[in-house]
Amino acid sequence: xxxxxxxRGFLNYIRRNPAFGGGLALLLVLLLFSTVAGFFVPKxxxxxxxxxxxxxxxAEYPFGTDxxxxxxxxxxxxxxxxxxxxxxxxxxxxxxxxxxxxxMTGYFGGLFDTIIKFFVDVLMTIPSFxxxxxxxxxxxxxxxxxxxxxxxxxxxxxxxxxxxxxxAQVLSMRERAFVMMAKLSxxxxxxxxxxxxxxxxxxxxxxxxxxxxxxxxxGSLGLQTLGIGNLREPSLGMTIYWLRYYNAFLQxxxxxxxxxxxxxxxxxxxxxxxxIGLDEFANPRTRRTx
Amino acid sequence: MSEPVLQIKNLKxxxxxxxxxxxxxxDVSFDLDFGVKMxxxxxxxxxxxxxxxxxxxxxxPPGKIEEGQMILDGTDLVGLSEERMRQTRLRKLAxxxxxxxxxxxxxxxxxxxxxxxxxxxxxxxxxxxxEERVAQLLEMVDLAPKVGKMYPHELSGGMQQRVTVAxxxxxxxxxxxxxxxxxxxxxxIQRQVMETINRLQQKxxxxxxLIGHDMGLMAQSVDRxxxxxxxxxxxxxxxxAMFRNPLHxxxxxxxxxxxxxxxKGVFSGIPGITPSLVNPPAGCVFHTRxxxxxxxxxxxxxxxxxxxxxxxxxxxxxxx
Amino acid sequence: MSTxxxxxxxVTKIFGSKTEYxxxxxxxxxxxxxxxPKIIxxxxxxxxxxxxxxxxLLGFYGPTMGQALFRGKPxxxxxxxxxxxxxxxxxxxxQDPFAVYNPFYKVDNLxxxxxxxFKLADSKxxxxxxxxxxxxxxxxxxxxxxGRYPHQLSGGQRQRIAVARALLLKPKFLVTxxxxxxxxxxxxxxxxxxxxxxxxxxxxxxxxxxxxxTTAYHISDYIIILYRGSVMEAGDVDSIIRDPHxxxxxxxxxxxxxxxxxxxxxxxxxxxxxxxxxxxxxxxxKFAPRCPYRxxxxxxxxxxxxxxxxxxxVACYLNRDNEVLSRADLSKVFAEA
Numbered sequence: 004x005x006x007x008x009x010x011r012g013f014l015n016y017i018r019r020n021p022a023f024g025g026g027l028a029l030l031l032v033l034l035l036f037s038t039v040a041g042f043f044v045p046k047x048x049x050x051x052x053x054x055x056x057x058x059x060x061x062a063e064y065p066f067g068t069d070x071x072x073x074x075x076x077x078x079x080x081x082x083x084x085x086x087x088x089x090x091x092x093x094x095x096x097x098x099x100x101x102x103x104x105x106x107m108t109g110y111f112g113g114l115f116d117t118i119i120k121f122f123v124d125v126l127m128t129i130p131s132f133x134x135x136x137x138x139x140x141x142x143x144x145x146x147x148x149x150x151x152x153x154x155x156x157x158x159x160x161x162x163x164x165x166x167x168x169x170x171a172q173v174l175s176m177r178e179r180a181f182v183m184m185a186k187l188s189x190x191x192x193x194x195x196x197x198x199x200x201x202x203x204x205x206x207x208x209x210x211x212x213x214x215x216x217x218x219x220x221x222g223s224l225g226l227q228t229l230g231i232g233n234l235r236e237p238s239l240g241m242t243i244y245w246l247r248y249y250n251a252f253l254q255x256x257x258x259x260x261x262x263x264x265x266x267x268x269x270x271x272x273x274x275x276x277x278x279i280g281l282d283e284f285a286n287p288r289t290r291r292t293x
Numbered sequence: 294m295s296e297p298v299l300q301i302k303n304l305k306x307x308x309x310x311x312x313x314x315x316x317x318x319x320d321v322s323f324d325l326d327f328g329v330k331m332x333x334x335x336x337x338x339x340x341x342x343x344x345x346x347x348x349x350x351x352x353x354p355p356g357k358i359e360e361g362q363m364i365l366d367g368t369d370l371v372g373l374s375e376e377r378m379r380q381t382r383l384r385k386l387a388x389x390x391x392x393x394x395x396x397x398x399x400x401x402x403x404x405x406x407x408x409x410x411x412x413x414x415x416x417x418x419x420x421x422x423x424e425e426r427v428a429q430l431l432e433m434v435d436l437a438p439k440v441g442k443m444y445p446h447e448l449s450g451g452m453q454q455r456v457t458v459a460x461x462x463x464x465x466x467x468x469x470x471x472x473x474x475x476x477x478x479x480x481x482i483q484r485q486v487m488e489t490i491n492r493l494q495q496k497x498x499x500x501x502x503l504i505g506h507d508m509g510l511m512a513q514s515v516d517r518x519x520x521x522x523x524x525x526x527x528x529x530x531x532x533x534a535m536f537r538n539p540l541h542x543x544x545x546x547x548x549x550x551x552x553x554x555x556x557k558g559v560f561s562g563i564p565g566i567t568p569s570l571v572n573p574p575a576g577c578v579f580h581t582r583x584x585x586x587x588x589x590x591x592x593x594x595x596x597x598x599x600x601x602x603x604x605x606x607x608x609x610x611x612x613x
Numbered sequence: 614m615s616t617x618x619x620x621x622x623x624v625t626k627i628f629g630s631k632t633e634y635x636x637x638x639x640x641x642x643x644x645x646x647x648x649x650p651k652i653i654x655x656x657x658x659x660x661x662x663x664x665x666x667x668x669x670l671l672g673f674y675g676p677t678m679g680q681a682l683f684r685g686k687p688x689x690x691x692x693x694x695x696x697x698x699x700x701x702x703x704x705x706x707x708q709d710p711f712a713v714y715n716p717f718y719k720v721d722n723l724x725x726x727x728x729x730x731f732k733l734a735d736s737k738x739x740x741x742x743x744x745x746x747x748x749x750x751x752x753x754x755x756x757x758x759x760g761r762y763p764h765q766l767s768g769g770q771r772q773r774i775a776v777a778r779a780l781l782l783k784p785k786f787l788v789t790x791x792x793x794x795x796x797x798x799x800x801x802x803x804x805x806x807x808x809x810x811x812x813x814x815x816x817x818x819x820x821x822x823x824x825x826x827t828t829a830y831h832i833s834d835y836i837i838i839l840y841r842g843s844v845m846e847a848g849d850v851d852s853i854i855r856d857p858h859x860x861x862x863x864x865x866x867x868x869x870x871x872x873x874x875x876x877x878x879x880x881x882x883x884x885x886x887x888x889x890x891x892x893x894x895x896x897x898x899k900f901a902p903r904c905p906y907r908x909x910x911x912x913x914x915x916x917x918x919x920x921x922x923x924x925x926x927v928a929c930y931l932n933r934d935n936e937v938l939s940r941a942d943l944s945k946v947f948a949e950a
Contacts, residue, residue, distance in 0.1 A: 180712035183673060184723065189700045189730035202717040336797040337768060450659070479658040479824045480868040484878060487870075506798060509827075509872035533874045550799050551872045552827045560809075560831065562802030564752070566767055 023280020029273035033266075037084035041077075048074035049081050049237040060258050067258035069242075070249040075259065078237040079266055085150060085238040086220055086270070092154035093161050093219030098212045100158070101165025106196045108166070109173025123163055131160040135222055139231045146234045153232060157222045164218070165211040172207050176200055206285030213281055217274040224267065239263050296367075297324035298467050298500050299348075304361035306340075306347050309354075313571040317343040317356070319524040319578075322597060323605075325468065330494060330501045332511040332532070334547070335521035338567040341504045344521075345472040348502070349388055350378045366467060383410045387461035389490075391473040393453035397445040403456055404441035407431075411463055430459040433496075434489050451482035455489055462493055469494075470502045475510070487514050508551055512536060517603075520544050523568055523578045526597055530604040540606045542583045577609065585610060616685040617644035618818075619670055619703065619786055623941075624679035626665050626842075638662040638669070639842040639899075640679070644944040647785045650816035652809070653947060654829035654850065656865070657839035663822045666839075667788045670820070671705055701731050704784035706808075708791035710771035714763035720771070721759050724778050731782070747777040751807045769800040776807050783815055790822045805832050826865055830854045835924075835947045838862050841899040843915070848925030848946045858927045861900045898928070906931055918943065 017024035047053055051071040060067040066075035108116040126134075139145055139156050148156075176182065177200075185195050201208075226232050227240020230248075234241065242263045251259045306318040318340040325331050335341040346352050348363060350370055363370040365386060370378065382388075390396040398406055404427040408418065411426070418426065427441050434455040445453055454474060461469050471490065475483040491514065494501055503515055511518055512532065519529040520543065528541040539545045546563045565582035568574050574581050580590040589609050597607040606612065626638040643666075645653075655663045668674040669681050672688040681688045683699045691699050707713050714720060724744045727733070734740040745755040751773040763771060772792065779787055789808065793801040809832055811817050823829050829836055829850070836850040838861065846859040857863045870878060898904070901911040910930055918926040919935040926938050926946050938945065 180707050180709055181715040183671075183705070183707070184713045185715075185726070186673075187671070187700055187704055188727040189697060190726065199715050203715065336799060480826065481658060481864060484868045484870070488878075507870070508798070509870040512872045512874045513870040513878055536872075536874050547798065548872070550802055552802070552831045553872060560802035560806045562806075563799035564803075566769065567797075 020280050020283055022276045022283065026273050026276030026278075026280055029269060029276065033083060033087065033269055033273060037080055037087060040080050041084065044077045044080055046077055046081055049077040050235070057254075057256065059256075066262055067256070069245065069256070069259050070251070070254070071245070073237065075242075075262055078242055079239070079262055082237045082239040082242055082263070083266055083270075085236060086223060086240070088150050089153050089157065089223045089238075090216045090220035092151065093157035093222070094212055094216030096154065096158035097161025097163075097215040097219070098165050098208065100162035101169055101211060101215070102208065104162065104166045105169025106173055106200065109170040110177060110192060110196055110200070119166065123166055126160060126163045127167075131163075132222070132225055134160060135226060136229065136231060139226050145231050148233045153223055153226070154219070156226075157219045160222070161215050161218055165215055168207060168211050169204065172204055173200060176203065206281065210278065210281045210285055213274055213277045217271070217278070220270055220274070239267055297326045298366060299325040299502075300362070300364040301348075302362040302364070304344075304347065304363065305359035306343050306352060306356060307359045308356045310571075315570045316524050316573060317570060318347060319573075320597075321361075321521070321524075321526045323519055323526065323529055325500050325502060327467075327500055328494075328498050329517060330491075330503060330515045331517045331519060332515035333502055333504045333519045333521065334506060334508060334511055336506055336567065338523060338570060339521040340524040341506075341521050342472065343524075345388065345470050345502075345504055348470055349382060349386065380414065383461075383466065384414055384464045385466050386468050386470070387464070387466040389454075389457050389461045389469060389471040389474045392477050393457045394445065394450070394477075396457050397453060399445055401444075402441070403427075403431075403443055403445070403448075406456070407441070407459055407463060410460060414464065416464075426463070430463055433462065433493060434459045435485075449482075450478050451486055454478060454482075454486050458486070458490060458493070462497060462499070465497055466499070468500045468502065470504065472504045473506070474503075476505070476507075483510070490514075508547055520547065523573060524570055525578050526605075526607060527579065528604075528606045528608075530606075534604065540600070540604070540611055541608045542585050542610070543579050546584075577607075615646070615648075617682075617944075618647040618684060620644045620680075620682040620685075621666070621669060621676075622680045622682065624669060624676040624681060626662070626669060626674060627677045635660075636842050637665040640940065641666065641842075641844070642679075642941045642943055643837075645786060645818055645820075646944075647818065649947065650812055650818050651835060651947060652812050652819045652821055652833040654821040654823065654833035654836040655839060656823060656826055656829050656836060658824055660841060661824075661839040662842040663824075663839050664790055665842075667705070667790045667820065667822050670786075671703065671788055672699070701782075702785040703788070704779050704782050704786070705788040705790065706772075706775050706779055706792045708795055710768045710775065710795055711763060713775055714771065716763055719760060719762055720766065720774055723774060724781060727778065727782055733781070743781055744777075747781040748774065750780055750810075751777045752803050753777065769796050769804075772796050772804060773800075773807070776804055780807065780811055780815075784817060787811065787817055787819045788822070789819060791824070792821075793828060794823065794825065801828065808832060826854065826869055838865070843899050844918070844926075844928055844940075844943065845900060846925070846927045846929075847918075847943065848922070852922065852925055858921065858925070858932055859900075859929045860904050860906055860931075864903075898930075920946075 051073055054064065054068050054072050054074045056068055056070055056072040058064050058068040064074055064076065066079060068074055104119055108119045135156060138159060142148065182195060182199060185199050224240040227238050228243045230244045232238060232241060246259045302322050304318055304321045308315040308317055321344070333341050333344060347358060352358060358371055361371065365381070370381065373381065407427050407430050408423050411418065428438050431438055431440055436452060436455055440448065440452065448456070475486050478486060487510065493499065505511065515532055517529065518532050518535045520527045520541065522543050528544050535544065536548060539548055550562050563582055568578060568581060576592050577590045577595050580586040583590065595607045595609045595612055597605055598612045599605050600611050621641050621643045624638060624641050625636065628635045628637055655666055657663045665674060669676060672681065675689055683691060686695060714723060721744065724747065725740060728740045728743060734743055744759065748755045748758060753770060753773050758766060758770060758774060792808065793804050796804060805828060808819060812819050821829060821833050833850050835848060836853055837847040838845045838859065840861050845861045846853055846857070853862060854866060857866050867878065897912040897914055898916055901907050904911065908930060916928045916930050918928055918938045918940060919932040920926050920938045921932050921935045924946055926943070
């Protein structure tokens with residue numbers, strides 16, 4: 004099964020794998036929303052006392068405003084940008100650590116493997132969200148947490164799933180005949196990991212990345228919704244925190260409730276579709292031919 | 294009974310892939326008489342496995358039965374509705390698959406798996422009748438009664454294969470298709486399983502199509518032999534006659550390339566590689582590797598003709 | 614006597630846990646001398662220990678008891694230049710023509726990587742020449758095979774490339790594990806011929822692991838018959854196949870379907886067991902539960918290697934009126950008479 008060449012091949016693939024295409028498209032829309040739209044909408048509007056509060060959506064304020072005078076349009080634009088950034092940074096760090104640990108423990112085993120497995124097992128047993136709350140809340144100034152800091156906190160748990168998944172794949176691949184052949188051809192362990200195993204595991208790495216980013220987004224949203232995170236910045240989670248704080252439900256500010264929910268739902272649906280699409284890519288059909 | 298139990302007429306099964314249409318089975322015809330064991334032999338790419346799937350109407354897209362008829366006991370299976378085909382499977386036409394470990398349900402006990410098919414066909418059996426039938430079937434394939442209470446992973450490969458044999462005869466069908474039933478087994482077990490199948494065939498009067506690539510096994514197990522190559526039927530005949538006097542050059546080469554425990558160190562094979570099934574060679578599909586090919590072979594596809602009573606061959610040497 | 618190239622010394626290999634285990638190989642001693650370029654077949658059913666033997670010799674399994682040695686050094690302790698030499702001198706051809714290829718790379722990789730690592734050529738052109746030469750020797754056309762991906766070639770072509778690789782490397786020892794069982798009948802001869810040429814032209818000793826007695830007979834000089842991890846019979850292949858002494862060998866030979874419809878499967882009914890015996894630690898002869906000639910002593914003590922001829926040993930009490938060869942000296946049976 005030869006992959007089609009270039010752009011046409013890619014578009015062909017999307018046609019055969021609508022989940023992947025759909026997820027990618029949705030993600031693209033969200034990215035455009037959070038970046039390009041930001042050129043046209045100044046960020047100042049996303050902070051308290053910037054505009055008239057409690058306005059329903061209108062021509063002047065397409066997304067309406069909240070109780071403290073935030074224009075919800077820039078709030079959501081920059082909030083989405085923040086959330087996606089945190090998710091991606093945490094996801095990449097998690098995947099990076101997970102890849103290194105997964106390959107090393109899966110291929111070499113031994114004491115190192117036993118130690119890492121121990122940590123993985125412990126972290127899998129502890130509810131990761133509680134752990135995140137504990138860590139994030141114990142930081143000196145959680146209300147001033149920047150994007151990078153939030154990402155680092157999340158990466159403490161983000162590396163666990165990728166490590167497990169990659170290690171499992173490496174364990175099974177290690178026994179395959181082409182790895183034996185590589186050894187017989189004089190390749191060293193590291194060479195085998197990088198040249199023989201990694202290319203075959205690209206689909207799994209992609210899936211792990213999607214999962215890790217998704218986990219990062221979820222984790223950050225969770226923390227922010229509880230009020231743990233930068234209180235000033237208009238992250239999506241914070242927007243939800245404030246709408247609860249200011250009783251948006253009882254006050255009837257429906258726009259304030261629906262808009263972040265829709266954006267968050269869009270993010271999750273995008274990643275869900277991507278996962279489904281990548282899963283199809285990685286499984287039996289492709290495993291033989293890459 | 295003068296009518297054959299199974300008649301295949303000009304069957305074509307094509308797989309539609311990006312590169313084109315793979316002609317997995319291309320215009321194949323043969324008859325199977327009652328109580329006859331017929332071997333279908335061919336190498337990889339010959340179309341024999343596709344034949345098995347086609348007969349059971351289990352070809353999945355992108356494959357398609359392009360043309361032709363498969364007449365079982367007077368009914369053409371090609372046109373049958375899926376519901377009626379479902380009723381035909383197991384009751385009239387059963388399959389012994391390759392690799393029993395993949396065919397048996399790992400979380401179901403053997404006794405349940407043996408009666409499952411029958412129950413599915415609407416046969417109502419009391420608990421005693423079920424137990425009796427299970428015991429009967431196990432005995433017919435030489436397995437101890439206690440096997441019924443076991444799970445597939447507790448059995449050896451040979452025993453698992455015998456369970457699938459028992460499954461196939463559970464409704465005493467007219468025709469059984471055995472798709473390389475012993476390829477995963479070693480020589481000793483292979484012999485046991487084949488002897489079990491032979492014994493059952495004689496006792497129940499079944500007709501069997503044995504699909505495989507091992508000519509030695511064929512020589513010991515079948516009455517008639519059909520040789521396929523690159524999707525086409527090359528030769529069919531009575532087994533002894535085929536071995537004594539193979540008409541088609543491919544059959545000759547197949548027999549010659551068999552290592553025998555006689556002439557040590559003598560190796561002969563068939564040079565060349567199997568042709569593309571998307572763009573098969575013009576004329577006779579074997580001409581690229583045939584030591585006896587001449588001009589006509591490159592231009593015209595030979596007809597599949599009955600050159601002697603019961604002996605069919607597609608070769609210009611015999612039909613031109 | 615010089616140090617053997619490869620050796621198994623009282624190797625036992627056990628798989629599984631303390632409660633459920635399988636003895637794949639039971640106290641096996643075997644030595645291969647690099648100056649004795651013979652083809653030795655290891656034949657047995659699945660579970661006989663034949664693949665385990667190959668894996669132990671290649672260092673992919675470690676022995677549970679005993680030692681596997683390369684030029685006198687245990688495989689597990691090989692490091693640096695010694696390990697390099699081991700990989701250089703001991704090569705293999707495996708059963709599955711697809712699994713040995715990394716689907717990500719072209720088939721050239723299988724040949725070019727060892728050339729590079731073992732410095733068999735000084736230039737890209739030199740490497741190319743080596744590859745083309747080896748491919749031609751196994752009957753392949755370089756222009757039709759190089760530059761392709763594994764899934765673009767047939768099983769037969771892929772396996773021939775694997776054999777070409779071995780040819781190219783000219784190792785001091787070649788382990789082949791069922792090299793033709795997944796290849797079409799018409800191609801088997803070509804591959805077997807290439808293996809035999811490697812042995813005869815280049816003096817490479819080959820271990821031919823298989824369950825197929827017929828091909829073993831055709832290609833090898835000596836044969837070892839294994840059953841459940843123990844040697845049943847070993848020695849000159851001609852005499853053993855034509856005139857088997859061990860009841861198990863007789864069973865194997867008679868189970869081969871003769872490609873001649875006039876001759877039917879031989880053998881006696883009684884050999885064919887009705888039910889499988891659960892394999893627990895068996896004292897005594899491993900084949901005894903299935904043996905029609907079973908005697909009391911067979912159940913209590915495993916038979917030694919009785920030596921009815923110079924070039925044959927039989928582990929069976931039916932042959933007990935002969936001198937005994939110690940298990941440690943099994944390889945003597947493969948020496949020139």
